[in-house]
Amino acid sequence: MAYLTAKDLTLGYENRVVVQNLNFSVNPGDYLCIVGENGSGKTTLVKTLLKLQEPMGGSVELGDGLARNEIGYLPQQTIVQRDFPASVREIVLSGCQGRAGFRPFYSREEKKLAEENMARMGITNLANRCYRELSGGQQQRVLLARALCATRKVLLLDEPVAGLDPKVTMEMYDLIRALNKEGITILMISHDIAAAVHYATHILHIGSKIFFGTTEEYLASDIGRLFAGHSEKCLEKGGEAHA
Amino acid sequence: MLETLKFYMNFPFVRYALIVGVLIALCSSLLGVTLVLKRFSFIGDGLSHVAFGAMAIASVVNLTNKMYLVLPVTIVCAILLLKTGQNAKIKGDAAIAMISVGALAFGYLLMNLFPTSSNISGDVCSTLFGSTSILTLTIRDVWLCVVLSIAVLVIYVLFYNKIFAVTFDEDFARSAGTRADRYNLLIAVVIAVIIVLAMNLVGSLLISALVIFPALSAMRLFHSFLKVTICSAVLSVICSLLGILISILWGTPVGSTIVAVDVVAFAICWVIGALAGKRG
């Protein structure tokens, strides 16, 4: 059974529809990339999946023993976070808040989990540093470690590589792939279609045309040929420039 | 100077003022960080004006304990302001400006129409700037203040981790199953309580300063939430104590003296922070 199933999902704000009739499902172990232009409704979809906002129509069903607070979320960065006085350890530990429930303080196991996930992301040496003084790539690792404290099953990543330089972007992609290999299901938003078709098992393309299927199906489809073909050419050009 | 201080300490009202001052300073500094970072600071400002209006009504109807009116009114307004702030249709800022300026005008109007003493401008001034009220506390005022302060402290400690989570990243908190709306409500109610308490100390116009300056100062020096919180609490208590002592010794108005000390402390922290930043 699928972890997440979207049926005839319609997304939007108040009376404005952003995306209509989305149908897709995510199975354990999948690596789904959600692609589409800026403003096409990717973040809106993610927020609806997390029930941060209600869908205008249709439904999102959870299955296979997945609870909604067992989805680890890496939000698109907001401005408030940037000047917030918080150490890396405090932020990663806050990923355990769902586990802690109404308990006011974190248990020893939760603190250990936070340490483990910092080690997993290679940020143990940054534990006492201030979040806002870290580089973009380090910050994303912190948020990823926090998301990992919230889940063993599914990660939902909203543009995890936005604003990172090419080398750090590659490291981030490798890190995410390694997590997927460990058995964590990945849903990742990206507008980097070349990377999406390179790493993902499934593609959800939203915009004026909607596509959902495996990466092979996407590359064979009209919309996939149009978008992926174009960005692959860009990637090749980039590769030549590097060489 | 020590002799003079010892002499003043013999008076119960001086001891009361010191106890109440320390407690209020402690409470008001705790939520400062959250207020600043959540862009809630304007709510604090709006609420202090509401508290002023409620205080005016309480004086006019001649309540023996004004707190019984001021506290509920301020709490209700805190909740209303929070709700309209979340509503995209009515601009939160406009609603706050309307409520706060309206309350200020009505309060002043009421105080003039139904004067309770011959010295109206003196009354208004002391409600706005808290000039002497802290030195006229009765033992009952002190107890009420002690109880409310302890309640605020206990709530803050128990919900510290949740307040951090909701302040740092509300979307993530909600995705992890934390009921962010309830915690926002809790924060709003606690802010209302703190504002009403602080009104005794510095008057309604200067409350925001009492809440925000220690947090801003601490943020110059420290970079973890826990350290900033502790530092701003310590700073706030020290500044209030200094402010009260200075005002007793030299007869300056209590509220503005405390705020002036807070401002000086901020300037010092800013310089230290800038120097440390250059070195590091």
Ligand SMILES: Nc1ncnc2c1ncn2[C@@H]1O[C@H](COP(=O)(O)OP(=O)(O)O)[C@@H](O)[C@H]1O
């Ligand atoms: N809070 C909001 N209220 C109203 N409209 C919004 C809100 N957030 C986003 N939108 C609109 O919804 C559309 C999709 O936005 P979003 O999901 O953020 O796009 P993406 O993440 O794909 O770039 C945009 O046209 C945006 O203007």
Ligand SMILES: [Mg+2]
């Ligand atoms: Mg987005």
